[in-house]
Amino acid sequence: MQDFKEIIKNKNFLYLWSSQILSQLSINIMNFLLLIKLFSETGSTIATSFLWVTWALPAVVIGPFAAASVDIVERRRILIITNLLQALTILFYIFVHQTRIFIIYGIVLIYSFLNQFYVPAESASLPSLVKEKDLPHANGLFLLTQQAALIVGFGIAGILNSLLGFKTSLFICSVAVFLAFISVLFLPKIEVEKIKSKNYEEAFFKFFRRIIEGYTFIKDNKNILIPFFLLMVIQISGAIVTVNSPIIAREIFRININSAGVLLVVPAGIGAALSALIIPKLMKTRYRKKQIIEKSIMLIIFSSLLLIFLVPILEGVLGTFIGILIIIIIGFSFIGILIPAQTYLQEKTPGGMRGRVFGNFWFLVTIATIFPVIFSGTIVELFGIKLLLFLFSMIFLGILIFSRKLGQKYLENGIR
Structure with a gap:
């Protein structure tokens, strides 16, 4: 317990952790709100299935580029930009959601695209903000937060939708992500470490080379x-x-x-x-x-x-x-x-x-x-x-x- 107290005393860790809590809660609340909205409007399980596919596509197409980018671009800048754009994406959808139901797919695609940069930047920033001896406990808190946010986010999304309505619930998500943006503003500049891959292209191909090596070993x-x-x-x-x-x-x-x-x-x-x-x-x-x-x-x-x-x-x-x-x-x-x-x-x-x-x-x-x-x-x-x-x-x-x-x-x- 003493080890966790030491981490929580670290203000830079708290800024990053606050951003994670707010971002993860918002993602899970928003995803469930969009899921029940889409099903309510269409009654189609195929439509809800494509919602997941839309969320997954950027991870497949952009994920390798995004993972490589956090070793090239200053990480605090990535966290700031992605949080701000995600908050604005949700806010934009609030004003246009009544025009066409299938705009949901575009919003999810944009949000997931931005998330491919946010998540690896967040993970890569952690070792720079905590002492090496505190890293296992910091990772433990981040993993616990991720799982808890899924349960809490999905658990309260329907309640928020029933009590406050769809638009207000989404507005709360937008505000939460904006607060995450404010939180990472207080982080120090997180310079990228010197890495063996000297350019973006090499980092990208290194990612896929490791996948092939892993696949061959597993097979x-x-x-x-x-x-x-x-x-x-x-x-x-x-x-x-x-x-x-x-x-x-x-x-x-x-x-x-x-x-x-x-x-x-x-x-x-x-x-x-x-x-x-x-x-x-x-x-x-x-x-x-x-x-x-x-x-x-x-x-x-x-x-x-x-x-x-x-x-x-x-x-x-x-x-x-x-x-x-x-x-x-x-x-x-x-x-x-x-x-x-x-x-x-x-x-x-x-x-x-x-x-x-x-x-x-x-x-x-x-x-x-x-x-x-x-x-x-x-x-x-x-x-x-x-x-x-x-x-x-x-x-x-x-x-x-x-x-x-x-x-x-x-x-x-x-x-x-």
């Missing part, structure tokens, strides 16, 4: 490929569930879509938090990582089937209560897969390759998620959310069968 090592694939499935599943949360709220829980954040995302977050506390303790006991993963997969399958067949037939408060418990279990199970799989991956990946494997994970996940998200929207549009959830449970059943029959063989020495 050639089956004991790395299996947990890596499992982590990708978890992240893709999370994205699909998120973009389809309005239809889950309406068709499964039979509640107002403004309540989707409180009754879906928050319980999932509670389950994930409980799992994050319990699973590491289980891993220190006689339970093998493979066992924990398989038990978690079984819980996901069982919970998905309950969502399909039980929750819709239960009336009123009882149905909502049982549904919330099931969502908590699903959140718990997702982390029950993620922590053991990621730990195993860290243990088995040689030190020299960890940066290539983990550093490019989100880039690869983003690319891999685009088509499943669109496909999920099409499935729900044509056949309903129940079929999608059933397909989910069958995919996880397939993974479970594979793990039971062939998993140990591919993991070579096994998961201990």
Whole structure:
């Protein structure tokens, strides 16, 4: 606790952390507001799926350039410019949102484009603002903030929309990002460090070279490929569930879509938090990582089937209560897969390759998620959310069968 007190006494860290808190909250509130707005206006899950795709495209197309830019351009300047432009982007949308619903896609594209510069600049600035001994705790606070902002942002977005309305809620987001802009104004100038890549082009190609090296290593090592694939499935599943949360709220829980954040995302977050506390303790006991993963997969399958067949037939408060418990279990199970799989991956990946494997994970996940998200929207549009959830449970059943029959063989020495 004393270590965290030392960090919080660092005013430059507080300026950057305040910017992160305000930015992350705003992003998550805005994303959920736009999601329920789009679904309310169109009733289309394909439309909401393309909202996620629009958000993801800049990460694929611009991400490598943006990541390279933070080693070339002064980082404080990047933070200032991106925060200001993001605040103005939200403000602009407030005045034009009633003209055409599909302007949402343009706003999301611009905001995500700017975010590709903000996020790496924020991460790269941290080591310059805190002492080396405080860096693990600073990174821990940033990671905690990122996860908490997702739960809180999605949780309160619907409440804000119901109480204050769409425009006022967006205005609050714009003000919050503007406050983030003011916060980074107080940061000292953060000069870029001397790096081996002397020019932008070399830094860009270095990024893709590391991706190819990481991909080749993963492909050639089956004991790395299996947990890596499992982590990708978890992240893709999370994205699909998120973009389809309005239809889950309406068709499964039979509640107002403004309540989707409180009754879906928050319980999932509670389950994930409980799992994050319990699973590491289980891993220190006689339970093998493979066992924990398989038990978690079984819980996901069982919970998905309950969502399909039980929750819709239960009336009123009882149905909502049982549904919330099931969502908590699903959140718990997702982390029950993620922590053991990621730990195993860290243990088995040689030190020299960890940066290539983990550093490019989100880039690869983003690319891999685009088509499943669109496909999920099409499935729900044509056949309903129940079929999608059933397909989910069958995919996880397939993974479970594979793990039971062939998993140990591919993991070579096994998961201990």
